[in-house]
Amino acid sequence: MVREVGRLHNLVVAIDSPSDLPAVPEAECLLLFTAARELLLNVVKHAGVSEAYLRLACKPTAVTLTVGDSGCGTVSADTASADQHGFGLFSIRERAEPLGGSLAVDSSPGHGTRVTLTLPLAAAPTAREQPGNPGKGAQAVAQDSEQKSHTVSGRLRVLFVDDHQIVREFLVNLLKMETDIHVVGQCDNGSAAVESAGQLHPDVIIMDVNMPVMDGIEATRRIKERWPGIKVIGLSTLDDADGGSKMRAAGADGYVSKSAPPKELIEVIRQCCRAGGEDCRPTPRSRSRPDNVFGSH
Structure with a gap:
């Protein structure tokens, strides 16, 4: 980072x-x-x-x-x-x-x-969750009985996919602070994301681009083919158009750089779920910065 x-x-x-x-x-x-x-x-x-x-x-x-x-x-x-x-x-x-x-x-x-x-420093947990642990395979990293329900008080259901545990947990904790967003699960690779999409039926998937087992581009393509109604927002450290264009070609509805302010990701999640997600761009800010979120297609 x-x-x-x-x-x-x-x-x-x-x-x-x-x-x-x-x-x-x-x-x-x-x-x-x-x-x-x-x-x-x-x-x-x-x-x-x-x-x-x-x-x-x-x-x-x-x-x-x-x-x-x-x-x-x-x-x-x-x-x-x-x-x-x-x-x-x-x-x-x-x-x-x-x-x-x-x-x-x-x-x-x-x-x-x-x-x-x-x-x-307090006592650390005896077992730390690590991405790609043996036995995880295509399993979601975290999901419980509440997360398997199809609706949670009308909130937007989000599945978060990123192989970097610290990044994933940091952003998931931010999303949990939003009253209209419910994180239904976490995955550490694209294959797990495809499987979890069918099990959890989220409204939105936050999808890292570069991951082991299956990258976010291929996972997005498969998810969009099977469940076109699920919104997918690409997430990457790459602050350029390459990752965004590849995710868009795979069917993603938006793309946010990890270097962007955290509130931008939250804004795009909401915009992608408005009236069919016609506009998945963050609200323009007065300062000049590269546009790293594309609209729907």
Whole structure:
């Protein structure tokens, strides 16, 4: 993720991370992922530099993430709030405090910014879910009796497909915060997605493009042939037209880059389910950025 953000935004990121990281509990792991992404994007948007550093340090009782730059400075955790681009420093701090963590900002004009997130380490789960575990095969990673029902209080039923566990869980947790969206299952490859589509009958499938066993393009083609009413939204780290054009050719209704603000994915899910999904593009924003979501066809 760090290298991908750097590549997409022409940001050189120096990474300092120990090779023997201890097991980190799920909630802390998701917050570290979120914070790293948001802090690097803040450098891109506000620092006015092309270089940054990311350091991850672990002690027996805590893990520390630091992201810094030598840019214009002046950032404050007390004044920075969530904006259209993501969570913001204030929101990261709000999510860290219930976990016993803290967020520190060292910033001054002309001397850059250093943001440090510290999280205490609790006992990690004894069994961590890993993509592609033996025995998973074409099985959905998560589904329960409620998820097998065909309607859940009128909410949009979403199946999420991505082979990267941290990315998948991060975005699924965001979707679970929306009152009109219900995540009915998760899969880690395209073959599992095809099988789960027939079992769970979701309204929308969020489909990663590049996955093992079967990629998202082939899975989308098979799903659209069998269940044309299911909306499919492509998801990829590739911030260009290639992934989008291939997904569109396979029958997908939309395409969102993983580098886009999380709220964009939520917006596209809703738009794809409106009146037959005539328009699966996010609402235009005032700032200029590449259009990485295509409309219906």
